[in-house]
Amino acid sequence: MKARIHVFLKEGVLDPQGKAVMNALRTLGFGEVQSVRQGKFFDVETDPIAPGEAEGRLREYCQKLLANPVIENYRVEVLEP
């Protein structure tokens, strides 16, 4: 299976990196930019997983390691079964 896992800061958690990126974009002339939030994604390839179980399994990856639940949320996406 191929999957993509997005991990991003929760709303309300300050993102100084995103803010610096926003300022840089504005400095470059993209004055319309009002907010940037920086996150990350993981492309994961696995052995075959039964379709009904895949998303739950990916969420476990996030809960156990990929995301810090204090500050981050996540979204999982199966790309190829």
Add this chain to the structure above:
Amino acid sequence: MKVAVVRFWGSNCDHDALEWAPRVLGLPSEEIWYEERELKGADLVVLPGGFSYGDYLRPGAMAARTPVMEAVIAHARRGGLVIGICNGFQVLCEVGLLPGALLRNQSLTFLHQEVILRCETTASPFTSGIGKGRLLRMPIAHGDGNYFADAATLNRLKDEDRVAFRYVDPAGELNPAYNPNGSLDAIAGILSEGRNVLGMMPHPERASEALLGSTDGAEILHSVMGSFQRA
């Protein structure tokens, strides 16, 4: 009192931490490699500063999942004493022994400078000998020291008197200009619910000899020793 220092790949304050108890208390300290599952009978476990595993994923995230941390968690759950300094604090938050998380410094820059801490509670083995309101000088050296917790967690920390140290100005007052990394509520160090685990971003082990400019960091070890002897 037996003292042990855990070493991970990428710890870089481990030698300072290993010298801490010998120089301040005249006690030997053991080193424990991250693969070990026993703490060699340690009463006080120190998680040192550094950049364990290159800060991959998140600072402290990989170290938090090493075998030795299972032993550290068990030690803490039994009431054993643990101090996490800098990266060690990040590891303690990642394993959930302490609440909250340490975000990138508000300035986005690595900070290495002296700070002034105010001791906020005497109700812990680490601070019982220091005195509430006492100011301590010691250095910080980190890129991710910006303490964050949600509102409920912060309220609980305050209600339960679990903020050990705050960043203050030379007069001992809260002052945003003296909160180096943007930490929530100027928090520099916190205690666990059982008060036996301390995490702090500043480096007491680098401020425990006159030659290093301050001996205030030694007060924490003296406190621990005093509590240990009374227990």
